Amino acid sequence: MVKDGIKQEAIFIGANRQSFVVDYNKSENLVAYGAGNTIALWNPLAENHIGVESTLKKHTKEVTGVRFIPNSPYIVSSGEDNEVNVWKKSENSYKLHESLSGHEHSITCLSVINEKIFVTGGADGNIILWVYNSEEQSFKLSHKFQVKFNFFPLTLALQDIDTNGNYILAVGGTTSNLYIYSFTLLQNGTIDHFNQSALLTGHEDWIKCLQFVADIEHKSYILASGSQDRYIRLWRLKLNELIDDSDEDExxxxxxxxxxxxxxxxxxxxxxxxxEALLVGHDDWVTGLQWHPSYKTDGVTGEKRLQLLSSSADTALMVWEMDVESGIWVCVNRLGELSIKGASTATGASGGFWSCLWFVDDKTGSQYILSNGKTGSIRVYRSTDSEAKTFESTLGVTGAVKEVTGLTWSLNGEYFTSVSLDQTARLFAPWTANREFKSWHEFARPQIHGYDMICIDNVTNTKFVSGGDEKILRVFEITNSIYKLLKNLCNIDVVPQDQVESLPEAASLPVLGLSNKADNEQQEVGQAAQEQQDADEDKEATPVEKEDILASLTGPPLEDYLQRYTLFPELEKLYGHGYEITCCATSPNGLLIASACRSNSSKHAVIRIFNVGKDFQQSPQVLEGHNLTITSLEFSPDGQYLLAVSRDRQFSLWRVSNEAEGQFELVELNTKASSRILWDCSWLPINQFGSFFLTASRDKTVKLWQVNDTKVESISVAKVDEPVISVSCYRANLIDNFAVISFGLENGNISVYKIDLSTTEKDFQLVAKFDTTITPDERISKLSFSSKLHEKDSQFLLAVASKDTSTRLYSIAKDSVI
Structure with missing residues (x-):
């Protein structure tokens, strides 16, 4: 959708670490999943691979459950905000239909069986049956109950067993017992004959997942239950005349x-x-169960067989099937990864898979298995053979799972890198080579860190500096393998050809280490000797080099490649700050790095300068003047000035007096810059009208300032209806004497302004406000224009990082701005 010349090009947002947040709608080929406070919609079968198409906004806390309601236009979602939201298909999008209240605490589980009824369970111990009223076209709370005191439901499975309105409800939770309820849904929407029918024992730990399936061949139902005890149990439900009553007489x-x-x-x-059966094979908690969406047909006998898919915290997906001769359920296929030795939920690890999904593409007959994991990505496995004996990994979706705190474009404006509180840095670029469609994807994960990431900036074309929730900055360099990947698949040349050979080949993260090491560096003698011994013991094995693995790719790297083979090696650690880093900036020529840290006093509210040309040595001069945390730093486009804004409502402007030595002199410390916190700043491009910069404040204003030789003068002010968290100016050049600027607000809204610098007033002119259906759900953490116009100089590209865990890319038509 293009409105007012604005188009959302890409959304990168990870799936929540919950067991019921991913579901598939067969009729629309649509996957919906919980992503932060939003619901992301994605077509996994789309040929253009554009990823997430849109997000639905209403929840105020993390989404814990998402389900399509079969044979209806509805999606139902639940969250930690105690709300159940129902969304209805309207034209080409989903819109909020109604919000249901009934739970007093976070909703932990959700089950849907048909368009008449669904059930939710919450951390308040309550389980609620919601029934659809066809006259009012809404869902009503029909029955609420608790299993017992101090029991919290973790999973639910609802099954309709006949046309008379009879249902079976299975409840698992914070005991090792499985509770079975039966009830009748009457025509008037009321629940009758609600009883606890059975208490099933056998599991040894909390039950995490349940799934019913109709066994047509035996005219009965099978309930699969997965537990933290690592086992899966199958229970057979028989009805009426199929029940064996012989045990009553004998x-x-x-x-x-x-x-x-x-x-x-x-x-x-x-x-x-x-x-019925016990399935043993997983090494950690069983987190998800999914019966095959249709019966598998035996190629020899023509018989129909049931298959069960399970996911686990041991990073494995297993397909189970009953052996015809022995009657024993066995694993016939295993997907995922080999689990890391010693890493399990018992040792505090939160890896593995959180859920699983299984569906068939009716057009091609291909089968798809989806699973979401710790990193937020949804992995996709596809099988094209009719027997589904082999699956291959294919392109899914990736994104952060916590607030995205910063981003920066490459110096050539071709790709950008973001950092997040999920302790990752992610590089996004357009996949263009040998394709009809252009789509943006994650092509590298340069940094996987032990601390939450806060800020990032480029040093050169090949190096960037980042700051995490620690006291040091780290400098990284792109690898030869990533350079080749970007060149081959994105047509992006990062560095001149004569500098390629000097790049490190690849990088890896040592066990128990925080620093990425270049793989082609000289290794310690003991380690090298051990590797030589291992090689001698297995001479026939030919290891595959990491750079060769990336070179063989014909599309963007999949999740396992991103985690293992796309790291950048760490070159330097920059010390000096007394508290956690808050912001950093580099000079246009890459010779100076400025940074600041958290502070509640003037002692630590200082700017430290690192000289890249002198092996990243810290300058003896410390730039003082602020009293509280400095929130943003930025060098002017010509490298003459450094601007800092702070929580103390002041900005300071420094002139670079000796770049080689990293020396600065104070131009102005403005103590009346704002009545509230200053959050961000941005310089206008070099122009014939003078030097200008912008400051964004919590007082809901953005101010334009002009720099003269000895002072800074306020020129004009733009007032908006929300605090401005980030501001960015297109810095390549003026366009017809206009500077193009974007504001990012606290409520997630984005707007575009322009300023005619050839006039005396230099007022802000509102060009466009982004439609709220395509904006983030929460505060804008950072936004930034690409340093070049794209698509034959007709589009601005604006990258946006948000607290709602999303990283978004927008294109803005040049003609709609100027």
Whole structure:
């Protein structure tokens, strides 16, 4: 959708670490998943691979459950904000239909079976049945109950068992027992004959996931339950005449594991549930279960067989099937990764997979398995053969799972890199080579850190500096393998050809280390000797070099490649600050790095300068004057000035007096710059009208300032309706004497302004406000224009980082601005 010349080109946002946040709508080929406080919509079968298409905004806290309601235009979502939201398809998008209240705490689980009813469970211990009222076209709270005192539901499974409105509800949670309920849904929408029918024992830990399937061949139902005890149990539910009543007449010993739990359903029906099978194979918590969406047909006998997909915290996806001869359920396929030795939920690791999804593309017959993990990415495995014996990894979606705090464009304006509180730096670039479509993807993960990432800036074409929630800055350099990847798939030349050979080949993160090491550096003698010994023991094995792995790619790297083979080596650590880093900036020629840290006093509210030309040595001069944390730093485009804004409501402007020595002199410390915190600043491009910069404030204003030889003068002010968190100016040049500027507000809104510098007033002129359907859900952390016009000089590109965990890219038509 293009409105007012603005188009959302890409959204990168990770899936929440929850078990019920991913679902698929077969009729629309649409995947919906919980992403931060929003619901992301994505077509995994799209040929153009554009990734997430849009996000739905209403929840105020993390989304914990998302489900499409079958045979209806509705999506139901739940969150930590205690709300259940129902979304309805309207034209080509989903819009909020209604919000349901009933829970008092976070909603932990959600189950949907048909368009008539769904059920939710919460951290308040309550389980609520919501029934659809066709006359009012809304859902109503029909029944609320608690299993028992101090029990919290973690998973639910709802199954309709006949056309008379009879249902079975399975509840698992913070005990090792599985609770079975039966009830009848009457025509008027009320719940009748609601009873606890059975209590199933056997698991040894909390139950995490449940899934029903109709076993058509045996005219019964099978319930699969997965637990933190690492086991999967299958339970068979029989109805009416299929129930074996012979044990009532004979006095014989029945093992507890095979015991039939018999109960009444409604007024006239009966049910019996018993243990069927134990599936053993996972090494950690079982987190998700999904029955095959249709029966698998045996190629020899033509019989229909059930298959079960399971996901686990051991980073494995397993496909289970019953062996015909022995009747034992066995693993017939295993996907995912090999788990790291010693890394499990018992040792505090939160890796592995959180859920699984299985669907079939009716057009091609291909089967798809999806799973979301710790890093926020949704991995996709595709099988094109009819037997689904082999699966191959294919392109999914990636994105941060916590607030994105900073981003910067490459010096050539071709790609950008963001940093996040999820402790990663991610490089995004356009996939253009040998394609009809142009789409943006994550091409590298330069830094995977042990601290939350806060800020980033480029030093040169090949190096960047980043600051995390620690006291030091780190400098990284692009690898030869990533350079080749960007050149081959994105048509981007990062460095001149004569400098390519000097780049490190690849990098890796040592065990228990925080620093990425170049793989072609000289290694310690002991380590080298050990590797030589390993090579001698297995001479036939030919290791595959990491750069060769990336060179063989014909598309963007998948998640396992991003984590292992796209790191940048760390060149330097820059010390000096007493508290955690808040911002950094580099001079246009890459010779100076300026940085600041958190502070509540003037002692630490200083700017430290590092001289790149002198092996990143810190300058003896410390730039003082502020009293509280400096929030943003930026050098002028000509490199003559350094601007700093602070929480103390002041800005300071420094002139570079001796660049070689990193010496500065104070031009002005403005103590009346704003009535509230100054959040950001940005310089206008070099022009014939003078030197100008912008400051953005919590007082809902953006001010334009002009720099003269000895003073700074306020020129004009733009007032908006929300605090301005970030401001960015297109810095390549003026366009017809206009400077193009973008504001990022605290509520997530984005607007574009222009200023005619040839006039005396130099007022802000509003050009466009972004439609709220395409803006982030929460505060804009940082926004930045690319340093060049794209698509034959017809588009501005604006990258946006937000607290809602998303990184977004927008194109703005030049004609709509000027």
């Amino acid at each position: 006095m014989k010993l029945i093992l507890l594991s095979n015991k039939q739990y018999k109960f009444n359903i409604g007024e006239h029906d009966r049910g019996a549930i018993s243990f």
